[in-house]
Amino acid sequence: xxxxxxxxxxxxxxxxxxxxxxxxxxxxxxxxxxxxxxxxxxxxxxxxxxxxxxxxxxxxxxxxxxxxxxxxxxxxxxxxxxxxxxxxxxxxxxxxxxxxxxxxxxxxxxxxxxxxxxxxxxxxxxxxxxxxxxxxxxxxxxxxxxxxxxxxxxxxxxxxxxxxxxxxxxxxxxxxxxxxxxxxxxxxxxxxxxxxxxxxxxxxxxxxxxxxxxxxxxxxxxxxxxxxxxxxxxxxxxxxxxxxxxxxxxxxxxxxxxxxxxxxxxxxxxxxxxxxxxxxxxxxxxxxxxxxxxxxxxxxxxxxxxxxxxxxxxxxxxxxxxxxxx
Numbered sequence: 001x002x003x004x005x006x007x008x009x010x011x012x013x014x015x016x017x018x019x020x021x022x023x024x025x026x027x028x029x030x031x032x033x034x035x036x037x038x039x040x041x042x043x044x045x046x047x048x049x050x051x052x053x054x055x056x057x058x059x060x061x062x063x064x065x066x067x068x069x070x071x072x073x074x075x076x077x078x079x080x081x082x083x084x085x086x087x088x089x090x091x092x093x094x095x096x097x098x099x100x101x102x103x104x105x106x107x108x109x110x111x112x113x114x115x116x117x118x119x120x121x122x123x124x125x126x127x128x129x130x131x132x133x134x135x136x137x138x139x140x141x142x143x144x145x146x147x148x149x150x151x152x153x154x155x156x157x158x159x160x161x162x163x164x165x166x167x168x169x170x171x172x173x174x175x176x177x178x179x180x181x182x183x184x185x186x187x188x189x190x191x192x193x194x195x196x197x198x199x200x201x202x203x204x205x206x207x208x209x210x211x212x213x214x215x216x217x218x219x220x221x222x223x224x225x226x227x228x229x230x231x232x233x234x235x236x237x238x239x240x241x242x243x244x245x246x247x248x249x250x251x252x253x254x255x256x257x258x259x260x261x262x263x264x265x266x267x268x269x270x271x272x273x274x275x276x277x278x279x280x281x282x283x284x285x286x287x288x289x290x291x292x293x294x295x296x297x298x299x300x301x302x303x304x305x306x307x308x309x310x311x312x313x314x315x316x317x318x319x320x321x322x323x324x325x326x
Contacts, residue, residue, distance in 0.1 A: 054287075060117045064123040079135070081301070090109075090111045092138045117142070129197070140252075142278075144256075201252045207256050216256060228268040255280070
């Protein structure tokens with residue numbers, strides 16, 4: 001009997017414990033604990049608004065009907081290229097647009113592209129410039145300082161003063177009436193820059209040659225200090241001439257022959273204040289607002305290939321670039 005009573009008391013105690021536990025759970029004492037245990041650790045927020053643009057740059061040189069080849073296309077081809085670009089939804093931009101975009105001062109078009117013309121050939125003014133104006137299209141023309149001075153300044157003209165002014169003005173007036181000279185003059189450069197359709201950039205004063213260095217390459221055993229001084233003397237000479245004679249100050253350098261010395265050339269250009277530079281390497285430029293604008297890639301536009309075939313290949317590379325992961 002005693003054993004039964006003890007057993008009965010034990011059962012009552014167990015039953016009471018179960019009842020109390022049930023009440024505690026329904027009251028919310030530990031009901032939330034399992035849910036908390038199932039939560040996953042939070043991940044750092046990821047910025048999904050980083051804007052990336054994929055920009056092809058096309059490299060032209062001369063635009064004329066004579067001697068067409070690797071670096072010379074006819075005016076009809078140049079115009080067909082522009083019409084095709086626009087038909088495919090692309091909008092030509094210039095370096096100033098890229099700089100303003102990175103500074104948050106303007107937006108870029110949905111499908112930007114850049115058109116560059118190297119060397120400052122006179123046919124850029126007589127043939128390409130009218131086409132740019134006709135189709136409301138921007139382009140970049142890079143000029144070589146020495147060719148401007150040699151073509152259009154009398155050999156005995158002083159670099160400064162009234163005599164220089166009078167001599168150069170008399171000579172540039174004649175250029176409006178003929179197109180026999182090989183390269184642009186300051187008057188033509190100013191007219192194109194003032195139009196808003198052409199951006200003028202620096203192609204060196206006298207480094208478009210193979211000696212004493214190949215383009216803008218650093219010479220063997222040349223110290224960085226000496227190399228930078230050589231670049232500064234050359235590039236700033238053209239900067240000064242363009243500012244004083246044409247009212248434009250380039251922000252970018254187009255490398256002669258595309259030749260540079262890795263780690264040194266771009267470093268020097270940045271220290272000299274240039275915001276961008278262009279090579280001759282093929283490729284699509286994948287840029288964000290934090291990207292360096294130096295050593296941009298370009299595609300040379302030769303004669304002998306149709307507009308559709310040339311640009312379809314490049315535009316397919318743009319789409320491939322967009323599909324690639326960052």
